Amino acid sequence: xxxxxxxxxxxxxxxxxxxxxxxxxxxxxxxxxxxxxxxxxxxxxxxxxxxxxxxxxxxxxxxxxxxxxxxxxxxxxxxxxxxxxxxxxxxxxxxxxxxxxxxxxxxxxxxxxxxxxxxxxxxxxxxxxxxxxxxxxxxxxxxxxxxxxxxxxxxxxxxxxxxxxxxxxxxxxxxxxxxxxxxxxxxxxxxxxxxxxxxxxxxxxxxxxxxxxxxxxxxxxxxxxxxxxxxxxxxxxxxxxxxxxxxxxxxxxxxxxxxxxxxxxxxxxxxxxxxxxxxxxxxxxxxxxxxxxxxxxxxxxxxxxxxxxxxxxxxxxxxxxxxxxxxxxxxxxxxxxxxxxxxxxxxxxxxxxxxxxxxxxxxxxxxxxxxxxxxxxxxxxxxxxxxxxxxxx
Ligand code: MG
Numbered sequence: 603x604x605x606x607x608x609x610x611x612x613x614x615x616x617x618x619x620x621x622x623x624x625x626x627x628x629x630x631x632x633x634x635x636x637x638x639x640x641x642x643x644x645x646x647x648x649x650x651x652x653x654x655x656x657x658x659x660x661x662x663x664x665x666x667x668x669x670x671x672x673x674x675x676x677x678x679x680x681x682x683x684x685x686x687x688x689x690x691x692x693x694x695x696x697x698x699x700x701x702x703x704x705x706x707x708x709x710x711x712x713x714x715x716x717x718x719x720x721x722x723x724x725x726x727x728x729x730x731x732x733x734x735x736x737x738x739x740x741x742x743x744x745x746x747x748x749x750x751x752x753x754x755x756x757x758x759x760x761x762x763x764x765x766x767x768x769x770x771x772x773x774x775x776x777x778x779x780x781x782x783x784x785x786x787x788x789x790x791x792x793x794x795x796x797x798x799x800x801x802x803x804x805x806x807x808x809x810x811x812x813x814x815x816x817x818x819x820x821x822x823x824x825x826x827x828x829x830x831x832x833x834x835x836x837x838x839x840x841x842x843x844x845x846x847x848x849x850x851x852x853x854x855x856x857x858x859x860x861x862x863x864x865x866x867x868x869x870x871x872x873x874x875x876x877x878x879x880x881x882x883x884x885x886x887x888x889x890x891x892x893x894x895x896x897x898x899x900x901x902x903x904x905x906x907x908x909x910x911x912x913x914x915x916x917x918x919x920x921x922x923x924x925x926x927x928x929x930x931x932x933x934x935x936x937x938x939x940x941x942x943x944x945x946x947x948x949x950x951x952x953x954x955x956x957x958x959x960x961x962x963x964x965x966x967x968x969x970x971x972x973x974x975x976x977x978x979x980x981x982x983x984x985x986x987x988x989x990x991x992x993x994x995x
Pocket of ligand 1: 753754755756824
């Protein structure tokens with residue numbers, strides 16, 4: 603029996619995880635997985651609904667007012683709240699595996715807590731790895747925890763790397779769909795709206811990651827994520843644009859061979875693999891029909907159209923707190939864009955403005971990284987405010 607905690611249970615990853623568990627339950631009566639803890643942000647009614655269906659003993663919500671509501675509706679369930687509640691939930695003795703489907707920096711502290719407490723963390727939340735990949739590795743080493751990728755591209759790399767020797771790997775190649783605006787000119791990009799950005803051509807995901815896909819910041823973050831997960835330098839992680847999103851990523855070996863992972867464009871595939879690893883269970887999706895797919899296309903990303911990619915590489919090379927600062931700026935910029943307060947191209951400008959001249963001290967501990975996150979957010983918000991809007995580049 604594997605006892606699961608699902609963080610971000612009401613979001614896209616959380617809902618897909620339940621669908622995967624339902625599929626597995628249909629196969630074997632779901633004897634192997636039990637949901638013991640759920641955590642959501644503000645969608646407390648959805649969380650209550652999920653808790654009634656899956657009967658966890660423990661839930662966590664963001665606000666204490668929502669926690670009161672959950673206590674009224676879920677008698678007998680232990681209800682926690684806030685960031686501290688999340689850290690307590692993941693470290694609870696009832697939990698074996700944490701599915702982290704949170705969005706953004708909020709996932710950092712609970713990921714560290716879970717790893718320190720020796721839990722397996724199935725990680726869909728890439729921002730903590732971007733911010734503090736080294737610290738998370740140290741936490742895993744110290745506590746006996748383990749990070750498993752759930753993001754489709756790192757999962758593909760993980761599968762291609764299985765059974766191979768580290769010294770035989772030459773490059774990791776991440777595929778990118780190119781996002782919602784892959785065919786727009788730069789002048790068109792200046793006018794695109796949040797509603798347009800949320801129409802991803804191949805993947806159905808939450809709003810933040812969908813905007814990050816359009817700016818290619820998501821791919822830049824995946825470069826950093828893959829470098830930490832698989833112990834390679836960011837310069838050995840390359841990106842290729844692949845419009846069909848059928849090849850999820852590739853690994854090139856020293857002999858010139860390339861292994862690729864192909865599959866349907868559906869997050870239930872990498873989520874199920876992380877849950878059943880090292881075993882494979884029958885999937886519930888229709889089989890991928892290659893003849894139906896027909897052709898697969900690959901092209902080099904145009905650096906002028908997607909400057910976010912090199913911003914991420916630069917931050918990774920600078921090291922220390924630089925990636926955390928870039929992530930914080932980007933979270934502020936993406937929220938402002940989604941609220942219609944910032945243009946699409948201004949997302950990059952705001953990110954650039956915060957990381958330009960950032961003094962990246964070493965990321966010695968979680969508090970240092972979170973302090974960098976707060977400072978970078980404050981700088982980004984300051985640049986956004988109407989009083990300084992005129993000075994924005
Ligand atoms: Mg991805």
